Amino acid sequence: MNRAAIQSTLAGTEPExxxxxxxxxxxxxxxxxxxxVPLAALFDLAIHLLFxxxxxxxxxxxxSLLMYEIIGVSIVLNIVQRFWMxxxxxxxxxxxxxxxxxxxxxxxxxxxxxxxxLPLPYFPGPAAVLRSLISDxxxxxxxxxxxxxxxxxxxxxxxxxxxxxGICIGWSGPIRYWGMPLLKxxxxxxxxxxxxxxxxxxxSAFVSSAGLIALAVWxxxxxxxxxxxxxxxxxxxxxxxxxxxxxxxxxxxxxxxAAVPNIFIGLFMGLGASFLTLVVAESVGVKSGLGWYVxxxxxxxxxxxxxxxxIIMAAFFSxxxxxxxxxxxRVLVWQKGTIKW
Amino acid sequence: xxxxxxxxxxxxxxxxxxxxxxxxDDPVTKRLVLDGISFSVAAGELVCLIGPSGCGKSTLxxxxxxLDSTDSGELFIGSQPISEPGAERGLVFQDPNLFPWLxxxxxxxAGLVARRVLREKRNEVNEFMRLVGLEAFGxxxxxxxxxxxxxxxxxxxxxxxHPKVLLLDEPxxxxxxxxxxxxxxxxxxxxxxxxxxxxxxxxxIDEAIHMSDRIITDALPRPRDRSSSDFLRLRSDxxxxxxxxxxxxxx
Numbered sequence: 001m002n003r004a005a006i007q008s009t010l011a012g013t014e015p016e017x018x019x020x021x022x023x024x025x026x027x028x029x030x031x032x033x034x035x036x037v038p039l040a041a042l043f044d045l046a047i048h049l050l051f052x053x054x055x056x057x058x059x060x061x062x063x064s065l066l067m068y069e070i071i072g073v074s075i076v077l078n079i080v081q082r083f084w085m086x087x088x089x090x091x092x093x094x095x096x097x098x099x100x101x102x103x104x105x106x107x108x109x110x111x112x113x114x115x116x117x118l119p120l121p122y123f124p125g126p127a128a129v130l131r132s133l134i135s136d137x138x139x140x141x142x143x144x145x146x147x148x149x150x151x152x153x154x155x156x157x158x159x160x161x162x163x164x165x166g167i168c169i170g171w172s173g174p175i176r177y178w179g180m181p182l183l184k185x186x187x188x189x190x191x192x193x194x195x196x197x198x199x200x201x202x203x204s205a206f207v208s209s210a211g212l213i214a215l216a217v218w219x220x221x222x223x224x225x226x227x228x229x230x231x232x233x234x235x236x237x238x239x240x241x242x243x244x245x246x247x248x249x250x251x252x253x254x255x256x257x258a259a260v261p262n263i264f265i266g267l268f269m270g271l272g273a274s275f276l277t278l279v280v281a282e283s284v285g286v287k288s289g290l291g292w293y294v295x296x297x298x299x300x301x302x303x304x305x306x307x308x309x310x311i312i313m314a315a316f317f318s319x320x321x322x323x324x325x326x327x328x329x330r331v332l333v334w335q336k337g338t339i340k341w
Numbered sequence: 342x343x344x345x346x347x348x349x350x351x352x353x354x355x356x357x358x359x360x361x362x363x364x365x366d367d368p369v370t371k372r373l374v375l376d377g378i379s380f381s382v383a384a385g386e387l388v389c390l391i392g393p394s395g396c397g398k399s400t401l402x403x404x405x406x407x408l409d410s411t412d413s414g415e416l417f418i419g420s421q422p423i424s425e426p427g428a429e430r431g432l433v434f435q436d437p438n439l440f441p442w443l444x445x446x447x448x449x450x451a452g453l454v455a456r457r458v459l460r461e462k463r464n465e466v467n468e469f470m471r472l473v474g475l476e477a478f479g480x481x482x483x484x485x486x487x488x489x490x491x492x493x494x495x496x497x498x499x500x501x502x503h504p505k506v507l508l509l510d511e512p513x514x515x516x517x518x519x520x521x522x523x524x525x526x527x528x529x530x531x532x533x534x535x536x537x538x539x540x541x542x543x544x545x546i547d548e549a550i551h552m553s554d555r556i557i558t559d560a561l562p563r564p565r566d567r568s569s570s571d572f573l574r575l576r577s578d579x580x581x582x583x584x585x586x587x588x589x590x591x592x
Contacts, residue, residue, distance in 0.1 A: 239440075243451055253455075254440070334441055335484075
């Protein structure tokens, strides 16, 4: 994920659209919004059936089943939303996006299966990818869980060490003097560049990969925490001291809360770096996880499985990212602009 | 005699204070900001310090608060020399400096938390929120507050430690004229209720006259030159002040 994008989102500059949109629109959903999703799915289905002679029957079967399901669910939702207000506003917001996504599947189908404009086996159609997703679900679930375990352990270690070192460097002059040069020299090396060394040092592939992820997270978290702590407004510290605060209060109740917005920027940058390191480490050393699955499927030239794994990765990583955003919104409820009442 | 001793114990005494800062453009030469200031404040007194900006009023308050140290001279709270910040000297700045990550209630509690006495004194928090009229805003965050409300929270936060001396560094300087006049009466009411010794820095002569028992204009720029325009303007300012102060304040 792009750093500038993260920072602008973090600054809490997102417009407050929810409240205004609710008042601006009427209480019913227009028929266009209601029927866009089922019609798009129907369109995809028609396209696919048109070209289905070229695809194996089993692929066509699961793909059509998926489209039927989308049509069925969206019609049920259309009925439910008449009675349930929150669903209605959610649908109003999400329907255009879903419609576009479903139509993209149709385009993909036309380009690959329909006119075979892209070379096989590198660019399979959506039905083939869906079929791989279904037939390999056991292994994919297992890989996802392994990736999750590796990511969580690496991220947690990097986060803890990064917070501690960031707070020490930010608060104490002597530690900053000795620690900052080290941080500046060692930190910018991409964690993946340490892979040869990590493989030699560590007894197990899991430990070395977790260590690399921790390293990738540690640098941005330390950097941003340190700058947040050392940039604490002097007047907050002055006020706290005139209120009778000791050093513990100054660090834990003034400097750290003041640094939290900065710390979250570090957490987001660290998360992006950890995804990258995870996938690379898995495809190089570890014999499990989504990164491993991708390179394994590529080895067998089963590109539909590669795409299936990429879809899982997209869902997995964006879910983790969303979770961190939720945590941030909860913790930074005091900040102007991030508040959602 | 006993009463006098008590009074003396809570008074503020300042003797021959000197403080200089490195000049911003030339760090080698030092700029003398306070040149041998001496005065004392009796317990329960509300004293105003007035003077043009840059004359060292805020510096003086920071020295009394213990946030900076003097070059020479002595500062006493009662008989205790001042060496570091302490809860017996509250300080309110022009910017309320509320902790933005804490609600109004938690901001007011901050002094109790810092001194680790929150458990015993929790009931006082409500009392102080009522005192400044903010009972209904306990759960609000500082960025929801208007300037006057924020400054009232800052006052309550400083008062909850029952300071012997409350130092006010242009606390109403950032407020609009109406809020300012209301807040002047508010501060006076707090003072009359609690009889906290207050040292108020301001550059608003009206405010000084309206609020204070005594006005100190000692902190004036040096060196002085009888023929300079600054000197003449200052002279006429003080004459005017004496003229208007009349019977409402002693100068």
